[in-house]
Every structure is written in C-alpha cells, then in structure tokens.
Amino acid sequence: MEAFAPGSVTAFFAPTADGDESMGASFAVEDGIVADVRPFEDSDADSDAAVTLDGEPTDFEPVEFALDALDVSARADLTIEIPIGRGFGASGAATLATALAANAEFGLGRSREELVEVAHRAEVRAGTGLGDVFVQEMGGLVVGDGETRRSFDRADPLEYVSFGSIATEEALADEALMARIEREGAASLDALGDDPALADVTREGWRFARAIDLPTDEVRETVASAEAEGGVASMAMVGETVFAVGVDGVLPNRTAVCPDGAELR
Template sequence: MRAFAPGSVTAIFAPAGSGDESMGASFTVADGITADVRPAESATRTESAVVLDGEPADFAPVEIALRELGLADDASVELTVEIPIGRGFGASGAATLATALAANAEFGLDRTREQLVEVAHRAEVEAGTGLGDVFVQQMGGLVLGDGTTRWRFDRDDPIEYASFGSIATEDALADDDLMARIEREGTAALDALPDEPSMADVTCEGWTFAQAVDLPTDEVREAVADVEAAGGVASMAMVGETVFAVGVEGVLANRTAVSPDGAHLADE
C-alpha cells in the first residue's frame, strides 16, 4: 500500500507547552514523499526496514513509527522522495506520516487518522527530527498553530526555492540558547501576523524571525536579497539552509506551489 505526504516549510516556530509541541506558521508544498509499505516477506528486505530511493537507509522516525504500530519485524518501507532531505522541507515528518498511513491500510490496523498522526508525531519527537511537521502535513495549506489549536487557510501561491545545505534539526532542538531565542522571537513574530495572513505576510515575518535568531548564512542572505531586488519577498526554511520566496518568477532554482491537500493514501 502506498501513501503520500506533502513536504512542509516552517517559516516561524517556537516551542510550546511541554516541549513536545510547537507553535508556528507553516505551509505544505505540492512535492513530498511516497511510502510504499509491504509485508517484509514479500519485499526486498536487507539490513534495514527502509529503502530510500532504491538504497537501504537508516531512517529513525520511520523505524520508530513501525515499532509503535507493532510492525518493526513485519513491514518494509520504500520511500520515493521529491523534496530535499535535511533542508527544511519536513522530509522526516512526511516520510513518517506517509508510512503510518500506508502501514495502517496494508496491515488492517484500524487506527484512526488522528491516532496515526500522533504515532508519527511521537516518532519525530523521539528521533529529534521535528516538533510539529506532521500536523501541518496531514492538513495541507497554510497552517498557524499555538501548540493546542491549529488554523488552516487555503493558499495556492507559487513558491520558488533554493537549497544550499542542511542544518541538523536535532542539533538545533538540543541547543538551549538557540531555543530560548527562538521561543522569544518566534512568539513575537507570530503575534505580529494578521488574523488571516497572506503568504507574503508569513514570509516577511519569517525573515524578521530568521534574522533575529541569527540562523541565515551568507548564501541565504544573498538569495533573499536577489528576491527582494526582483520585487518579491523571501525567507529561510526552519530548519535548513533553504530560501523560499513568493512574488517572483525565475529568480530561484526550483519552483513549486503551496498545496491545499494533506497526506492521503495513493492507491485509492
């Protein structure tokens, strides 16, 4: 059974509550990850339960999700990836959520969608790869959240992006000084958004936030300046050395769009 989860880009975030949740402003993109889950005995199973673009891979949150679903020894997962990994597109969350949805259908686990989202979320937290990506990826569109409630807005803006490198999410989340700045500046940026923000609103506040927490590299700053010179607005994906932009065409290397669709089974 196959399931698809869109990639997601977080423009602004801050930890909330116990630290296992986050508040923020994020959006899904049309590109994502497809997970093909099969019984282990009927799939090519090597030393890993996970195959990434044809090669065995260690993918901790996916493996944790399989364990939580009672399928650690029974399932194999083949991931087909359309988004950069480790560069702020929520790839680990998309892979884990798609795996949970596909595994539930393939093995007849009869879990609700909410339960599967929670399994994927807990797997990400345990692996240290994310705090809230899967909640956005299951909804689609532009999503604002305060840690307990999430508001979804239909958006379909074209998005351009360029990726220059990776920033380890687990390292960022483990940096107490950085997370203290993120909590302070992220809360302020979210408070500054209008009640029904446009993608330009989110991008502008996202850039203010990124600069305030001192994450942009020189390459990121140069790319944002190029977008602004062309009349658009740009910011940095959280957390990755990636610039995303709205309001321009042909400035950055890649082009996609905000996706209104959340994660879903691909074989229906």
C-alpha cells in the same frame, strides 16, 4: 500500499511549554514523499534494512519508530521529491506517509488522528521535528498557537534554492538557540493578522530568522536578490534554504502550496 505526504516549510516557530510540539506558521508544498509499505518477508532479510530511500537501504529512525509503534513487521520504500535535511519536513512526510500506508496495508483500523499522533511521537523521539506532521496532515497554510491550529486555503506558487543542511537534532538541542527561538517565535505569531497571506508569513519569517541569527551570508544574499526582483523571501526552518513568493524565474526550483493533506494512493 502507497501513501503520499506533502513536504512542509516552516517560516517561524517556537516550542510549546512541554517541548513536545511547536507553535508558529508553516505551509505544505506540492512535492513530498511517497511511502510504499508491505510486509517484511524472509527475502528482505538480505537487505538488513526495513527502510529504503529511492531504492537504497537506509537508517531512517522516525519511520522505524513509527512501524514499531504500530507493531507491524514491515518494510517501507520511500520515493522522495524534496530535499532531505534542508527545511522541507522530509522526515515528517516520510513518517506520516508510512503510518498511513501501514495502517491500510495491515488493516489496523487506526483513526487518522491516531496515525498522526504515532508519526508525531516518532519524530519527537528521533529529534527530527516538533510539528511538521500536523501541517502535512492538514495541507495549506497552517498557523498554530500551541493549542489550536488553523489551516488557510492557499495555493501560492513559490520558488526555492537549497545550499545545505542544518541538523534539526542539533538545533533542537542547542539551549541558547532554542531560547531565542521561543522568544522570537512567539513575537512573530503575535504579529500575524487573522487572515495572513503567504507573503505576510514569509516577511515575518525573515524577521524571525535574522532575530535568531541563523541565516548564512549566502542565504542573506539570495533573499536580497529575490527582494530586488519585487518578491518576499525568507529561510526555511531548519535548513539552509531560501524560499520566495511573488517572483518568477529568480530561484531555480519552483513548487506551490499544497492545499490538501496526506493521502493514500
């Protein structure tokens, strides 16, 4: 059974009081991850891996944790359309798609809400994310305050470029950085209006990124180049990736906000 989950980009965030979720603003993107889940058979034992990524065996902790939580003996073959470790929520998309596909493949009868929670807990346990799966389940532009999440129907095109990865596990474990994130993320959330445009979120995201002192020189220069062309740009959280709206042909990769959430295929 196959399932697809869109990638997601977080413009700004802050951890909730319990540290297990996040508040902030994120949006789903049309590119994502397909998970093909089937029973783990004796012939699979030679690969010594329950997960493959574009055909290659790999260790993918949150996916493995989700399969364990669902209590199934399965393998998940992942086909990826987004960069890994560069702020596109790849681990969340892979884990959510795997949970949806496993539920259908094995007839588990879990509700969508339960499967999202399984994927979320797997991400928290692995230290790879705090809220990506909620955005990927809903689709569109998602703004949350830690208690409620609102999804706005957006389909804006955007461009992006990735220069490198930032280890989410290390960022979430950096106490000084997380203290800045908590302060500035709450301020960014307060600054948003009731019906924010993607450009508004991007603009506030760039203020947030600079306030927590995360952008590299290359990121700063690329944001400036997009702004010089009349666009609005910022940095994906957490990755050395610049995304821009209101531009055409400025950055090498193009996608769009995905208005729909994860689904079976």
